Amino acid sequence: MTVKQLPLPDLVDACLDLGVPGVGLWRDPVRSYGVEATAKLVRDAGLAVTTLCRGGFLTATDPRERAEAIADNRRAVEEAAALGTQVLVLVSGGLPAGSKDLHGARERIADALAELGPYAEQHGVRLAIEPLHPMFASDRCVVSTLTQALDLAERFPAHQVGVTVDTYHLWWDDTAPAQIARAGAQHRIHTFQVADWTTPLPEGVLNGRGQLGDGAIDFPTWKHHVDSAGYTGPIEVELFNETLWSRDGREVLRETAKRFVTHVLT
Amino acid sequence: MTVKQLPLPDLVDACLDLGVPGVGLWRDPVRSYGVEATAKLVRDAGLAVTTLCRGGFLTATDPRERAEAIADNRRAVEEAAALGTQVLVLVSGGLPAGSKDLHGARERIADALAELGPYAEQHGVRLAIEPLHPMFASDRCVVSTLTQALDLAERFPAHQVGVTVDTYHLWWDDTAPAQIARAGAQHRIHTFQVADWTTPLPEGVLNGRGQLGDGAIDFPTWKHHVDSAGYTGPIEVELFNETLWSRDGREVLRETAKRFVTHVLT
Numbered sequence: 001m002t003v004k005q006l007p008l009p010d011l012v013d014a015c016l017d018l019g020v021p022g023v024g025l026w027r028d029p030v031r032s033y034g035v036e037a038t039a040k041l042v043r044d045a046g047l048a049v050t051t052l053c054r055g056g057f058l059t060a061t062d063p064r065e066r067a068e069a070i071a072d073n074r075r076a077v078e079e080a081a082a083l084g085t086q087v088l089v090l091v092s093g094g095l096p097a098g099s100k101d102l103h104g105a106r107e108r109i110a111d112a113l114a115e116l117g118p119y120a121e122q123h124g125v126r127l128a129i130e131p132l133h134p135m136f137a138s139d140r141c142v143v144s145t146l147t148q149a150l151d152l153a154e155r156f157p158a159h160q161v162g163v164t165v166d167t168y169h170l171w172w173d174d175t176a177p178a179q180i181a182r183a184g185a186q187h188r189i190h191t192f193q194v195a196d197w198t199t200p201l202p203e204g205v206l207n208g209r210g211q212l213g214d215g216a217i218d219f220p221t222w223k224h225h226v227d228s229a230g231y232t233g234p235i236e237v238e239l240f241n242e243t244l245w246s247r248d249g250r251e252v253l254r255e256t257a258k259r260f261v262t263h264v265l266t
Numbered sequence: 267m268t269v270k271q272l273p274l275p276d277l278v279d280a281c282l283d284l285g286v287p288g289v290g291l292w293r294d295p296v297r298s299y300g301v302e303a304t305a306k307l308v309r310d311a312g313l314a315v316t317t318l319c320r321g322g323f324l325t326a327t328d329p330r331e332r333a334e335a336i337a338d339n340r341r342a343v344e345e346a347a348a349l350g351t352q353v354l355v356l357v358s359g360g361l362p363a364g365s366k367d368l369h370g371a372r373e374r375i376a377d378a379l380a381e382l383g384p385y386a387e388q389h390g391v392r393l394a395i396e397p398l399h400p401m402f403a404s405d406r407c408v409v410s411t412l413t414q415a416l417d418l419a420e421r422f423p424a425h426q427v428g429v430t431v432d433t434y435h436l437w438w439d440d441t442a443p444a445q446i447a448r449a450g451a452q453h454r455i456h457t458f459q460v461a462d463w464t465t466p467l468p469e470g471v472l473n474g475r476g477q478l479g480d481g482a483i484d485f486p487t488w489k490h491h492v493d494s495a496g497y498t499g500p501i502e503v504e505l506f507n508e509t510l511w512s513r514d515g516r517e518v519l520r521e522t523a524k525r526f527v528t529h530v531l532t
Binding site: 095099100101102103133134135137138139144145147148171172173174175197199200201202203204205215216217218 | 361365366367368369399400401403404405410411413414437438439440441463465466467468469470471481482483484
């Protein structure tokens, strides 16, 4: 998503050029290019698919909407398996129109996971609940903290349901480091994502994630927490940023790889 | 602030018209009108000043900036006392430019409170740390949760330092109800403010607070938490909203009072 302006073959080529060993894919471009075709593309290139983003949106109360969401998440699991990734990231969904019941919405996510967890397991895929920043609680994700994500995940086996740790969403929360340790002890850190926090936030707040190093986040400290929790998997850079999207994708990828080395790996 | 388009005499008059028994004032309009003149205005009208907003911005590292902030907060305490309110709301401040150290910034707030708490007590004023929504953590307030606010406040006597409970900032947090109980048991709820959560958020996210009833917040439940914690003081409606500011102030005040009865008091 950081370089969504790049068509998939160009993305794969640019990753190989830069020595980037893996890539997180989003469903829309994968489905446009074709799931099998994408799978062949990355397999032939020797590029790992770190995660598929995203399933979720499991909070509907309307039975038909709910059945459609479950069916769509089953397809997402199948797509993840076809792409050869073991992780499907879940953005859980916001409040249904007119609802003010956060607790009920969170419980409906648990209900859905009881169906989707075993289905994912059958496909060798783990679900990774992503807590989103509290500014998304009403319209995108009622799971706002790592504590809430783990409280949900713990109802299921770790090989079915874990969490996504994303610095952008968690950086402000002084309880998150202890929750990263809790997640690690349970082998529930299914992916680790980084983006920087910059202000002012743009209208709608979705596409204001900062390039690494431009903002307020102390990445080495967060990487230390995740390392200390025993996580050894890939680190994904996920920037939703209109300015980055308006630039040449290969240049943005090169800059991002360099920033990653300078600001995250140091 | 909800009707900042109204000059102070019109505001006082409109409150009397509507039977609104108290008003929270902001420093800028008070200083423009004159502190003593404002004090006389509200006193003559028999209108209570519920709080003065706001002191704070106590996170600077530069010694001169820091000394200026402390001096300004002392003046705010004096102004609060002159206006006859017992509560000065504190917005603690964000990260200094270039800093990524949230913990250090929170500790500097505590250092400042050690000076300001006794000074406030001498003036019969209590300081109310306001946790702001985590989307303000970098540029406005490093205190993002009621837990953090109470962890700071508890280092001081309750008659010096307590907290502001504001639905807009806390509504997403499932740990906040227990923290309201904690605050109440310690007599540290110094004010209770309400605003609704609406999306999409505007650019900069400051002035997007929703009119009561327009958004996602379940006010009766939050009022119940605050009531159960033993709070019997005023409830303030604090809406930062460009659309409301562009309308006739008396009409907005009338609408807000009606919404308050319908959506908060029910």
